Amino acid sequence: MKKVIVITGISRGLGKAMTDEFIRLGHTIIGCARSASAVDKLTTKYSNPHQFTCVNVADEKSVREWATKTLGNYSPPDFINK
Ligand SMILES: NC(=O)c1ccc[n+]([C@@H]2O[C@H](COP(=O)([O-])OP(=O)(O)OC[C@H]3O[C@@H](n4cnc5c(N)ncnc54)[C@H](OP(=O)(O)O)[C@@H]3O)[C@@H](O)[C@H]2O)c1
Structure with missing residues (x-):
């Protein structure tokens, strides 16, 4: 089953x-x-429904x-990876 997953620190590693x-x-x-550059790259690579935002946690x-x-x-x- 497809999940909605929140991940912090998506720019590397x-x-x-x-x-x-x-x-x-x-x-x-x-x-x-x-x-911002990593967020922009991911936004270009993976469009809707995915969402990437510049946030300092x-x-x-x-x-x-x-x-x-x-x-x-x-x-x-459904999941939060932080
Ligand atoms: N979501 C997760 O579960 C997750 C993700 C990554 C790492 N980790 C944990 O981090 C440790 C090292 O992993 P790694 O080698 O992958 O680390 P890494 O290469 O240093 O990556 C850390 C990630 O966290 C982001 N980050 C750091 N401080 C942040 C802040 N204040 N606000 C938002 N994002 C922030 C960095 O992006 P920016 O510098 O662009 O903000 C980067 O994407 C491990 O213990 C791992 O469990 C967990």
Whole structure:
């Protein structure tokens, strides 16, 4: 069954690897990182329904705005990888 998965740190390393693999398996990824260039690259590579946003998870206001926007556009996530 296809899942909606939130992943923080999608710009490189484990977060990027999980993003590529979960999308390959048909899941929807909602991801964030601080690197605007990495977010832009993923947005170009993987379009709708996936969503990649520049968010610093240490900034509570940004995280709150990201969560509000996400919950307005998607069903509640099935998994959160942070
Ligand atoms: N979602 C996850 O489950 C996840 C993802 C990645 C790493 N990790 C954990 O991190 C450790 C090292 O993994 P790794 O070798 O893959 O690390 P890594 O190559 O250093 O990657 C860390 C990721 O986290 C992002 N990141 C760091 N600080 C952030 C912040 N304040 N706000 C938003 N994103 C931030 C980085 O992107 P920017 O620099 O562009 O912000 C990058 O995408 C492991 O213990 C692993 O479990 C977990």
